[in-house]
Amino acid sequence: MDAITELSYALDTFYFLMTGVLVMWMAAGFSMLEAGLVRAKNTAEILTKNISLFAVACIMYMLMGYGIMYPADAVSAWWPGFGGILGATDNTVEEVLASGGETYYSGLSDFFFQVVFVATAMSIVSGAVAERMKLWAFLFFAVVMTGFIYPMQGYWKWGGGALDALGFLDFAGSGVVHLCGATAAFAGVLLLGARKGKYRPDGSISPIPGANMPLATLGTFILWMGWFGFNGGSELIISNVAEANAVALVFVNTNMAAAGGVIAAMITARLLFGKTDLTMALNGALAGLVAITAEPLTPTPVLATMIGAVGGVLVVFAIISLDKMKLDDPVGAISVHGVVGMWGLLAVTLSNEDSTLVAQLTGLGVIFAWTFVASLVTWFVIKMVIGIRVTEEEEYAGVDLSECGLEAYPEFVGSQGSGK
Amino acid sequence: MKLVTAIIKPFKLDDVREGLSEIGVQGITVTEVKGFGRQKGHTELYRGAEYVVDFLPKVKIEAAVAADMVDRVIEAISKAANTGKIGDGKIFVSSLEQTVRIRTGETGPDAL
Numbered sequence: 227m228d229a230i231t232e233l234s235y236a237l238d239t240f241y242f243l244m245t246g247v248l249v250m251w252m253a254a255g256f257s258m259l260e261a262g263l264v265r266a267k268n269t270a271e272i273l274t275k276n277i278s279l280f281a282v283a284c285i286m287y288m289l290m291g292y293g294i295m296y297p298a299d300a301v302s303a304w305w306p307g308f309g310g311i312l313g314a315t316d317n318t319v320e321e322v323l324a325s326g327g328e329t330y331y332s333g334l335s336d337f338f339f340q341v342v343f344v345a346t347a348m349s350i351v352s353g354a355v356a357e358r359m360k361l362w363a364f365l366f367f368a369v370v371m372t373g374f375i376y377p378m379q380g381y382w383k384w385g386g387g388a389l390d391a392l393g394f395l396d397f398a399g400s401g402v403v404h405l406c407g408a409t410a411a412f413a414g415v416l417l418l419g420a421r422k423g424k425y426r427p428d429g430s431i432s433p434i435p436g437a438n439m440p441l442a443t444l445g446t447f448i449l450w451m452g453w454f455g456f457n458g459g460s461e462l463i464i465s466n467v468a469e470a471n472a473v474a475l476v477f478v479n480t481n482m483a484a485a486g487g488v489i490a491a492m493i494t495a496r497l498l499f500g501k502t503d504l505t506m507a508l509n510g511a512l513a514g515l516v517a518i519t520a521e522p523l524t525p526t527p528v529l530a531t532m533i534g535a536v537g538g539v540l541v542v543f544a545i546i547s548l549d550k551m552k553l554d555d556p557v558g559a560i561s562v563h564g565v566v567g568m569w570g571l572l573a574v575t576l577s578n579e580d581s582t583l584v585a586q587l588t589g590l591g592v593i594f595a596w597t598f599v600a601s602l603v604t605w606f607v608i609k610m611v612i613g614i615r616v617t618e619e620e621e622y623a624g625v626d627l628s629e630c631g632l633e634a635y636p637e638f639v640g641s642q643g644s645g646k
Numbered sequence: 647m648k649l650v651t652a653i654i655k656p657f658k659l660d661d662v663r664e665g666l667s668e669i670g671v672q673g674i675t676v677t678e679v680k681g682f683g684r685q686k687g688h689t690e691l692y693r694g695a696e697y698v699v700d701f702l703p704k705v706k707i708e709a710a711v712a713a714d715m716v717d718r719v720i721e722a723i724s725k726a727a728n729t730g731k732i733g734d735g736k737i738f739v740s741s742l743e744q745t746v747r748i749r750t751g752e753t754g755p756d757a758l
Binding site for chain 1: 690691692695696
C-alpha cells in the first residue's frame with residue numbers, strides 16, 4: 227500500500243509538472259500572437275517584453291508572490307500577510323504516507339504550476355499596451371503585478387481567502403488569471419492612450435494591421451495547446467479512475483470550447499463585416515478557451531461548445547466596442563481575457579450546481595475592483611516617475627529601435643529602409 | 647534608340663515578357679513599384695474597420711529597343727497587358743541617347 231501511495235504521489239507530481247510545462251509554453255504562444263499582431267517595427271520589443279516579463283514573474287513570485295497567495299498562516303480572509311521567500315524543503319516520505327492521501331503532490335511542483343499562471347496573467351498585459359509603452363515602465367509594473375497585485379486576489383480565491391469562503395468558483399482562472407490580467411491591461415491602456423494614427427482627427431478608426439498573420443496563427447495554436455495544461459492541470463490529480471476521467475473531460479471540454487469560439491467568431495465577423503477576418507477567428511479560439519476556464523469539468527461537451535461559442539460572439543462585439551471607445555488594444559487582450567473572462571465566471575452557473583450567481587458576481591466584482599485600482603495607482607506612479615510612453619518620434623520609428631536598438635527583420639526593407 | 651517604360655498589373659508580367667520575347671526584344675528590366683492613377687487605391691478591412699490603401703502595387707518594365715521596333719513593342723505590351731478593366735497601366739516612350747554594353751564596350755544600337 228505504501229508503495230502505491232508513493233507511486234501515485236510521483237504520478238500526480240509528474241502530471242502537475244508536465245501540465246505546468248504546457249502552461250509555460252503558453253508564453254511562446256503569447257509571444258507569437260503578439261509579434262504577429264503588431265507592426266514589424268515593434269516586433270523585437272514585444273518579444274523582449276514577453277521573455278523578460280516571464281523572468282520577472284518567476285523571480286517575483288519566488289521572492290514574495292507565492293508566500294502571499296498561499297500563506298502558511300494567513301492574517302485574515304482579506305490580508306494574507308507576507309509569507310516570505312520560497313524555500314527548497316518539500317514533503318518527506320513519512321509526511322506523505324502519514325497524510326493518508328491528503329498530500330498527493332510535491333510542494334515545489336505546486337509552486338512551479340502556480341508560477342506559470344502568474345506569467346500568463348502578465349503576458350495578457352503586454353499585448354494590450356504594445357507598440358507605444360516604454361519597456362522598463364512595463365517591467366516595473368510587472369514587478370508589482372506578479373509580486374503583489376495578482377497574488378493578493380489569488381489568495382482570496384485559490385489561497386483559501388474571502389472569495390473562496392463565499393462560494394465563488396473559478397476552476398482554472400477565468401477570473402483569477404484572465405480577468406485579472408485584462409483588468410491590469412485596461413488600467414494601463416487608460417493612462418497610456420491609443421497608438422498614434424489609430425484614430426483620425428474626425429474620431430473615426432484607422433486600422434493598424436498586424437505584420438504577420440502566420441505568426442499570430444501559430445501563437446493561437448500554441449496557446450490552445452498550452453490550455454490543456456492550464457485547465458487539465460488545474461484538476462491537480464490524475465492517479466485514480468475518477469480523476470483520470472475528470473481530466474479527460476476537462477481536456478475534451480477545453481478543446482470543444484475553443485472550437486465553438488472559432489466558429490462563432492468567424493460567423494459573427496462574416497455577418498458584421500461581410501468578410502471572414504482571420505484575427506477575429508484567432509481571438510474567437512482564445513475567447514472560447516477563456517470562457518470555459520472557470521468551469522471545464524461540469525458541462526457536457528455540447529454545453530462546453532456553446533459556452534465557447536458565446537465567448538466567440540462576445541469577443542467580436544467587445545473588440546469593436548472598445549475600438550469605438552478609443553481604447554486601443556492591438557491584440558484584443560482586454561476583450562478576450564476581460565470581457566470573456568467575466569462571461570466564463572457567469573457561465574459556471576450553467577452547469578455547476580454548487581455555484582450561485584451572487585457569489586460569481588461578487589468574485590468578478592472584487593477581482594476587477596482590486597486589480598483595477600491597484601493597477602491604476604501603480605501605472606500612475608510609474609508614469610509620474612519615469613513616464614510610461616515613448617516619444618512621438620520614437621513611436622514613429624518603432625520601439626524596436628528606440629528601446630532595443632535593433633530591428634526584428636534587419637535584412638528586409640522596413641520603415642527605415644533596408645538599413646544596409 | 648528608344649526606352650519603353652510600361653507600368654502594368656503584376657499578374658500580367660509573364661504574358662508581357664513572353665510577348666516581348668516573341669518579337670525579339672533581347673532584355674528587359676523589371677521593378678516592383680507602387681502608385682496610383684485613375685484607379686486610385688482600394689479599401690481593405692481589419693478587425694471590422696475599413697482603411698484605404700492609397701498606392702497599388704504595379705510592375706514597371708523597361709526595355710531599350712531600336713527605334714524601328716518601338717511600334718511592335720508597344721503593340722506587344724498593349725496586347726499582353728490588356729484586361730479591359732481599370733488599372734491596366736500605361737506605356738511611356740522616351741528617346742535614348744546612348745547605350746553601352748559594359749563587358750565589350752560596344753555602344754549604340756549594337757549594344758542593345
